[in-house]
Amino acid sequence: MTINPGAFRFNTDSMKLEIFRGSANYEGTASMAGIGTLAAGQWEEIEATSPEVQTGGTRGLFGGGEPTTDTIDYINIATTANAIDFGNLTASRQLPSAVADRSRVCFAGGRDPGMQNIIDFGAIASTGNLTDFGDLTQSRMQAAGASSSTRGLFIAGATPSSVDTVDYITIQSTGNAVDFGDTNDTGATAACQSPTRVVATVGDSNHSTEYFTISTLGNAADFGDMHGRSSACSNAIRGLFGGDHSGTTNVIEYITIATLGDGIDFGDLTAAAEETGSASSSTRGVWAGGMRPSPSVVATIDYVQIMSIGNAIDFGDLTRSSSGVAGASNGHGGL
Numbered sequence: 001m002t003i004n005p006g007a008f009r010f011n012t013d014s015m016k017l018e019i020f021r022g023s024a025n026y027e028g029t030a031s032m033a034g035i036g037t038l039a040a041g042q043w044e045e046i047e048a049t050s051p052e053v054q055t056g057g058t059r060g061l062f063g064g065g066e067p068t069t070d071t072i073d074y075i076n077i078a079t080t081a082n083a084i085d086f087g088n089l090t091a092s093r094q095l096p097s098a099v100a101d102r103s104r105v106c107f108a109g110g111r112d113p114g115m116q117n118i119i120d121f122g123a124i125a126s127t128g129n130l131t132d133f134g135d136l137t138q139s140r141m142q143a144a145g146a147s148s149s150t151r152g153l154f155i156a157g158a159t160p161s162s163v164d165t166v167d168y169i170t171i172q173s174t175g176n177a178v179d180f181g182d183t184n185d186t187g188a189t190a191a192c193q194s195p196t197r198v199v200a201t202v203g204d205s206n207h208s209t210e211y212f213t214i215s216t217l218g219n220a221a222d223f224g225d226m227h228g229r230s231s232a233c234s235n236a237i238r239g240l241f242g243g244d245h246s247g248t249t250n251v252i253e254y255i256t257i258a259t260l261g262d263g264i265d266f267g268d269l270t271a272a273a274e275e276t277g278s279a280s281s282s283t284r285g286v287w288a289g290g291m292r293p294s295p296s297v298v299a300t301i302d303y304v305q306i307m308s309i310g311n312a313i314d315f316g317d318l319t320r321s322s323s324g325v326a327g328a329s330n331g332h333g334g335l
Contacts, residue, residue, distance in 0.1 A: 009043065018043040044150055045172070058331030059124055060279030061086060062288045063107050065322030066094040066297065072107075073288075073319050074127070075301065077281040077329060082316040083288070083301065087129045090120045095141035095275065098328035099152030100124060101171045102335055105328050108136055108145070108154050108177070115139035115159055119169065119177065124330045134176040137167050144189035144232070145326065146198040147171065148214045148334045153180060155189050156202050162187035164202075166212070166220075181219040184208055190232040190278075192239030193334035194257040199239055201229050209255075209263070214334070226253055226263030230273060231287060233280035234333035235306050240266060240285045242312075243273040248293070252304065252312070257333070267311040270302050277327030280306065286315060291323040298323075 007020040020043055062083065063072040070092040073083035089096075093110030100106070107130065108119040117139040120130035136154060143157030143165075154167045154177065164186045167177035183189070183200070185208040191200035198212045200220070207227060210220035230243030234257060241263060242252040250272040253263030269276075273290035280286065288301045299321040302312035318325070 011043070011045075016045045018045055058281035058329050060286055060288075060327060060329045061098070061100070061105050061124065062277045062279070062318060062325045062327045063089055063098060064093050064096040064110055065277075065289060065320075065325040066275070067322070068092045068094050068112050069320065069322065071320060071322075072130070075286070075316070077279065077284050077286055077303075077331065080303070080315050083318045085319055086127045087122065089130055090132055091116065091118055093118070095324040096326045097143040097145035097154050097157070098277075098326035099145040099147035099154070099169075099171065100328040100330055100332070101147060101149050102330050104171050105330075106133055106152055106169065106171060107326055109140050109143055109157065110324075110326075111141045115141060121171075121174070133174050134169070136177045137179055138163065138165050140165070142188040144191035144200050145328060146191040146193040146200070146214070146334065147328075147332070148193065148195055151214055153191075153198055153212065153214065155191055155198070155200050156183045156186060157189065158187060162203075180217055181212070183220045184210055184222070188245050190229045190241055192232040192234035192241070192257065193332065194234070194236045195334055197257055198334075199223055199255060199257055201226055201232070201241060211260075223260055224255070224262040226255070227251070229253070230276045230290065231278040231327065233278040233285040233287075233306075233327075235280060235282045236333040238306055239333070240304065240306060242269050242278070242287050243276050243290065245274055248272055254309075266309055267304065269312045270300065270314060273298075275323040275325075277325035279327040279329040280333065281329065281331040282333070283307070286327070287312070288327060289318055289322045289325045297321045
């Protein structure tokens with residue numbers, strides 16, 4: 001029996017409708033024996049819900065941070081208001097990373113004070129404490145999280161030595177992360193995504209802007225030039241990168257994810273910041289927390305309209321002042 005890309009099935013184990021999708025190098029048909037492998041193609045769940053149905057709008061979550069905490073806050077990105085307590089990570093840590101699909105969020109890595117390889121997960125629509133998912137391939141902090149509707153990537157970071165490791169997980173499963181490939185540069189990262197592509201700035205001092213095709217495995221390719229940014233967010237078209245790793249700039253740059261090219265000036269955050277967390281809906285990008293000159297750790301949340309150009313506006317505050325928080329949402333550009 002052969003199966004062509006675009007075929008549908010009802011999975012009686014998960015009780016979900018699925019579509020058969022070929023990989024980037026896939027040609028022709030696949031036998032039943034090859035189902036589930038990237039070489040032959042794979043079945044992927046068809047999303048039949050939306051953030052509006054699940055949570056009354058796109059929900060942004062911000063977890064971990066410095067001073068070291070296990071706190072997770074959440075906001076409704078469509079509104080402006082202070083964040084609300086969501087629950088707790090399985091362990092306190094600074095500088096973790098986060099990925100999410102429509103229904104589940106995963107936080108990974110960080111330090112407390114040693115490097116962590118923990119991956120936690122929880123349901124975005126509810127509130128409560130997270131549960132153990134598995135482990136990263138390498139304990140590290142300051143990795144960037146990026147995701148599609150099925151797969152989450154944890155990109156580069158530090159052990160504390162800078163690394164080029166890229167791991168991936170299947171968000172709706174549990175288990176240890178698997179090697180995806182490598183970045184060209186090493187160190188702290190910020191990343192955004194469309195449903196097919198991840199774009200990341202990588203590096204502690206000499207920064208590169210790189211991209212991956214999220215459904216495949218492999219090393220990063222050059223995208224263009226941009227300053228190393230603190231964190232990034234996106235809809236399916238445009239990616240926004242804000243702040244930097246030194247806390248000396250409030251600049252936001254933007255890219256068109258489907259193309260290649262250099263970052264373009266978008267506007268400014270309300271103040272210079274490093275170690276911010278970010279999240280997005282299809283219309284808004286949000287940056288939360290961070291360390292600002294002095295240095296001073298803040299609870300500030302800023303937002304912008306992604307498809308416009310201009311300076312950020314005050315959204316509200318986190319429940320605590322914190323830098324090194326990780327952000328994710330159930331309405332970002334990869335879904």
